[in-house]
Amino acid sequence: MKRSVSIFGVGILAAATTTAVYLWPAPDALVLPEMTVISAGEYDYRPAGDFRVGTRVVDAPIEHRTARLDFEIMKHHVRQSEYSICVAQGGCEATLTKGSNDYPQVDVSYIDATAYARWLSKKTKQTWRLPTDEEWVRAAGDRFSEVILGDISNDPDPSKRWLLKYRTQALERNAIDPELRPIGSFGANDKGVVDINGNIWEWTESCFQNGKVSKDGAFLVESTSYCGVRAAQGKHRAFIIDFVRDAKGGGCAVGTPPDNLGFRLVRES
């Protein structure tokens, strides 16, 4: 069911009282986005961050988890037209945009994405926020993919794992053109969520964690969160500093950076 709430935007009001001209059309009504329900149930999840057994870097253990509640996530990425209204109304910082209703808004940082969520919450009197990494994994459904270190017991040489990871990510990256495509270009997953794992990495609420894993690699012993860096999800999980809008240049000299940074929100009930 599509619910919509009309909001009288300041686009017209502003034009009447000031000479401000917006580069994008400022619609006077905000149509609430279509939502998809991700149902409760069981799923597997690997926590987000760097994990070690002793000093050796390992994959986080897969945990079998059960969600007791459904949640709602935006079916599509936040659009340029939607973000533009937030900018016009002073709730969001301006960034590169053409204000199009057909294209997703990218070139946004974690800070931009959360500002949009705050603005939308205020406008709609509902609670909007970024999904956690775990919620994103649930919503990604059959499109979910991750790059893991794999079994290290037969080949503990750190350089070999490094090279393997580099090559895997390079292949993945080359499979898709980073040029922005219209909303819907990458289709829906098994849960009905659209454009998961295209060429946009999506901001999540989850902080980077440094964690210790038990000797047998089976469970997480402890972890520390560093929240200046957040997980962005796409073809692989990327950790990106919260004020970065364009991570194409990469966060470090080596590694395969995300193509575009965008977002979609969860609505709390």
Place this chain on the structure above:
Amino acid sequence: MVTRRDALLGGALIAASPYVITKAAASEVMNTSDAAPVDLSSMPRRKHKLVAPPFVHEHEQVSTVPPAVVQFEMNIIEKEVQIDDDTYLQAMTFNGSMPGPLMVVHEGDYVELTLYNPPENLMQHNIDFHAATGALGGGSLTLVNPGEKTVLRFKATRPGTFVYHCAPGGPMIPWHVVSGMSGAIMVLPRDGLKDHENKPVSYDRAYYIGENDFYIPKDENGDYMRFEDVGESYSDTLEVMNGLIPTHVTFNGKVGALTGEGALTAKQGENVLFVHSQANRDSRPHLIGGHGDLVWETGKFNNPPERDLETWFIRGGSAGAALYEFLQPGVYAYVNHNLIEAVNLGATAHVLVEGNWNNDLMEQVVAPVEYDVAHEGKTALP
């Protein structure tokens, strides 16, 4: 002030009427037909097919044969090239690649290049070899209009790595160079490379890193502009060029060309020769995690190489060479160590090195871990 229309018109005239060009460039055009003849008919002749960078055509490091006339062919290709995800360049290229291919000969060889300017091109071009002597490096003997070819022969008298580039006169010179028209030639000593003690050294593989600086205009929306043809791109590009701040600095003609699936490869224990050219602008190659064991910073092999360098300087308009043995496996980044240019403008290559990690050279003693702020970290400061 040349308008875009003028430039286009100029392009059309060039294509239609060789007469106009000959007049326009007359001051720099000469020929050698009245000079005393030289007889090279007894010289052995050999042909090399050029390959696209970063690779180098097969060659001997120590020459086992007497000097020869070494023949090469190059086609000049004007075409639109994607230089970044969101950026296109109306490029002018030697043999279709940016940079043009690396040519390798030995000291005392004669380089004989046949240069073709195909009829579908709009511009006249030539070639100036920094390795050659006289006639503006060959530039004033090789100016070819679309549909023409020329053959230049010069004697490789000085061993080293040298830039070649197009230099068709006046403001066309810098524009052709920053549109992609440069490459390099390596003239090896007949008995191969020598270290600082004059002992022979060799390489297991050679890579040619050609660095380009590009100046792409933006439209009113801030998007990089695309042009119908090379002539149309001239006036807007000139404005950006004259600001001297490149929009892109690339290795092998495209941001990311030598990373990901294009990354260079090597094996632990191999000696790799990196030839680095920049025809227009200074650069400072640096191998992150490695060094230059022996570096001919100015690229000229009659000078002893410098040792153990962290970063070396490539003067605009020159090519240098660095030899390095990869001691540790893993991923290396080969960058222009102006890190703004490396990370934000594109001047980064990666080298993937296979082998076995050596903890004696480097080990992570304590993995990043939270520390006890109350008791640790007090002794570091004075």
